[in-house]
Structure formats: C-alpha cells, structure tokens
Amino acid sequence: MSGLAVIYLKMKKIITTSEKETLEFAGNMAEKIKTGKVFALLGDLGAGKTVFVRGFLRGLGYKGRVNSPTFVIMKIYDIKKNPQIKQVCHIDAYRLKSAADLEAIGALEYFKRKDTVVFVEWAERISKLLLKNTSYIHIESQKENTRVLKIKKGPKK
C-alpha cells in the first residue's frame, strides 16, 4: 500500500461484520459532521468503499442511488437536509491516467469547500493532490462479510 501506510499513527479501528453495519457506522459519522472534509478511501475492489459512501449519504438524508462513479469519475450529490453540508462529491480515481485529469474536470474546486464532503475511492492514485487535512479510511476484507476499517481523521479545514 506504498507510502500512505505511515499515516496510521493516531487511528481508530472498527470491525464490521455485515454491509448493514458499515452503512450504519458511516451514517452515524455523517450525522456528526459539521464542516466540509476530504476522505481518501483505500482498499481493494469489493472492500466496501462505495458501501461506506452510500452509508454516509444516507446519514445526510440522501435517498437516491449511490454507485462507484467508475466511468464518469465524479458525481455530485445534492444534500438538502443538512445546514452545513450542501453537497457530497464522490470521486473514483480507478480509471484516471494522471492526477492532472482530475484537475481538468474541476474536481479540485470541491476539495476546499466548507459545505462539501469529498470522498475519493482509489485515492492512492491521486495521492499527490491530497492535502494535509485529508482524512483516510482504509477498508480491508477479512472473512466473507467482515471488514476492518482504519480511520485517521485529518485536522479541520
């Protein structure tokens, strides 16, 4: 997992044993969020990165579809029921050829907004663009439905 491993200094470790538990955990996290943030999601295909984002969006009251934006790269979800968070920006960096591609689609404008929570799946691929205030969520598959979530929160924006 390259150089990003060093970030896990003061991290929180959570184990979930079903998709539902991950959805609920992420949803609870969303209910507490007060300002915009960038979350880098790390973990293999099928680890649960998209499930985490879906749970987080449900916690913000978003009821629509939430899938990996693999082909469109970025999707913006409008949040109507949260006074602080107006939108969630969901990026899937899997198919990006270079970090510059992300700049080209205007994604970086969302990274500093106080009213926007950004999630980046396959964040390893754009690690150069991630600022110091990035929070990291690493999800590891264990047994069939068991996932280990390691969360390192970055400082506030």
Ligand SMILES: Nc1ncnc2c1ncn2[C@@H]1O[C@H](COP(=O)(O)OP(=O)(O)O)[C@@H](O)[C@H]1O
């Ligand atoms: N504890 C768990 N947490 C999250 N997902 C789980 C868990 N157990 C099983 N799963 C399954 O793992 C898959 C995760 O898929 P997804 O979130 O799309 O992965 P990724 O975005 O990391 O490629 C889903 O099919 C989900 O039902």
Ligand SMILES: [Mg+2]
């Ligand atoms: Mg995904």
